[in-house]
Amino acid sequence: MEGVAASLPRPSDLSPSLIGFLSGEFRTPEDLPRSPDLEAELTTRCSDLEASLANLSRRLAGSVAAYAVRSEETGALLGGVRAGLVDLRSSLRGFSKDGGDTEDGSGRREQILADELPALAKEVARVETVRSYAVDRALSVLRPQAIADHRNFLASLGWPPPLSGSNIVHPNTGASPELSNPLFLMTGNLKIKYCENFLSLCKLQELQRRRKSRQLSGHNLEIALSQPLWVVEELVNPIMVAAQHFLSKWHDKPEFIFALVYKLTMDFVDSVDEILQPLVDKAMLVGRSCREEWVSAMVTSLSTFLSKEIFPKYVHLLEGSHSSSNSSQARLSWLHLVDLMISFDKRIQTLITNSGLVLSLTDDANLQRVSSMSIFCDRPDWLQMWAEIELGETVEKLRVAMQDEKSWKTRFQGTVLMTGSEDYKSPAVSGAVLQGLSLLIDRSWPLPSIELRARFIRLAGAPIVREFLDCLLRRCQEAEGLTALADDDALLKVSQAINSARHFDSGLTEWCENVFFLEMESIGKDDTEGRCIFEEEITMFKEFRTEWIEKIATVVLRGFDSLCRDYLKNRRQWQEKAEGVSLSRTFVTALDYIQGKISKLEEALNGMDFVPMWRAVAGGVDQLVFSGVFLSSIKFNSSAVERLNGDLEVLFGVFSAWCLRPQGFFPRLAEGLKLLKMEERQLKDGVLRGNERWLRENGIKHLTIAEAEKIVKNTVVMG
Structure with a gap:
């Protein structure tokens, strides 16, 4: 009895209309035994109302579809009328040029051309505009209503399943995700109603997609075809709202955020694919995969949460840190977050490809849908901050090697980068810098856009190349300033710099022949299109080598001249x-x-x-x-x-x-x-x-x- 009392709502939570209804039905304590009959009556009435609502929804969707088809037919007829008017005007003008008409006929023709034809054309345009507006207005009203009905139906099914206490948040419980998945628990009429509701919403979305495609005929149709599947979105949105309770507690532990989102994605992706994909196929939605749509919607929700809740805090922490220790901690936190995003994207893409689903991850549009790194597409300022952090961390490590004389005296023992057996005789420091640059470039691979990867490399990679070139120039200038390159040690120091420049130049040139960099050549501006992203730096290395080779030759000739002056x-x-x-x-x-x-x-x-x-x-x-x-x-x-x-x-x-x-x-x-x-x-x-x-x-x-x-x-x- 105590359990029943605890489950009853408080009187203050009841609406006035509900209180009035209960007061009218239960005037005295003797009326309480009637409650089972009243409950059965209310259940029957609710079922009838739900059936009526579902019937009305189907009829409304069918009416809108029929109206849209009839509207398109009317539009085609109006287009024919307009074309006929144009032909009529042309024929009248041609007849006028032939000069075979009477004075009365000429006046009538001028009246048609001046008054009646423009008025008729204007009326045709007005009818077409009204027709198009009526369809758009009907669809704009129907979509939110249909989505609201579908959302309410999902809520009545118990979606989303409870996260607290389940194996989703506490994986050690050992419970199977199917046991708590309402989609698996549907049976009988409930499953039939869900399928009907699902198909109605899919058909409505397909109707709008086709209409949008017709309106954009001759233009970029990607806008019309890139919308996510509404029915899958309505599954993802409530489950991510429920997960907000946990995600909001983990600002300082982002690894938990990615772990939970991946767990949710993985636990439900098979059931979504198994239950909903046949319905999508039945709705004849060509090229739609429920598995891909589910993963894409989950990743999009995660990216939205990161952009609203996580990244702003990290940006504020980075910009507000004044001491070196706080600044270092802020940079490390940022890099840790990016590492988690990269790792998450790899697991998500593996989840898709391991299922046998063919997804072209080389296509930027597809990659952005399943990548949390797509957050940088809309925030280039965050991309710049990340690139600056990566640059600072890499330069700090490489400067230690560039300032160590032992790394200049030790030969590089790595694999020759250029095809062939040419020995560059470069010191170990050039290999270390080239490897550091390579690791930095690898950080750009997960970015879901060629433009983003190119921008990241220009922001973080190019300054490292210039930093190393400046280091080579300083060493050569120091050798020249001390002895004017007269002794062998100075010549050796300059030779080491030239060898390093040759090694670096060759490495960058070979990289530019890779497909990864060749793709970036097509997105450059007018003055850089068709050029390697490191073209300017490669040219600078070549000029550096040419300049100092000429200086070495000049020094040798100067010594020769002084020795054979008497001879000459x-x-x-x-x-x-x-x-x-x-x-x-x-x-x-x-x-x-x-x-x-x-x-x-x-x-x-x-x-x-x-x-x-x-x-x-x-x-x-x-x-x-x-x-x-x-x-x-x-x-x-x-x-x-x-x-x-x-x-x-x-x-x-x-x-x-x-x-x-x-x-x-x-x-x-x-x-x-x-x-x-x-x-x-x-x-x-x-x-x-x-x-x-x-x-x-x-x-x-x-x-x-x-x-x-x-x-x-x-x-x-x-x-």
């Missing part, structure tokens, strides 16, 4: 006669210096950058010696020519270690020596007559006529 300035040596082959000692000393420097640079530099370096040195030596010897008005006798030939043979021999035909890299010296060896008659017939064609025919392609004439004149005095 001393004109007497060419007039001295010597028996046998004689070499210039100062020139050989200078060549020994070049050979030593280039050999050390060969060990320090990677092969791809070593080649342009020694070629730049060869080009500088070619220009320097040619200007100092051949164009300095030195008079060559046969002994001087032999001596010069010996010197150049030594020069070519030095560079033969790095190429098969060194003469090709000293074209001016080789051609100048060739002129000196020619017979005087042959030179007079060609060069002294200013015959440029003769020069080309004799293989002199890098000297001008003026330079050739000057060299020939220096051979006038023969010894």
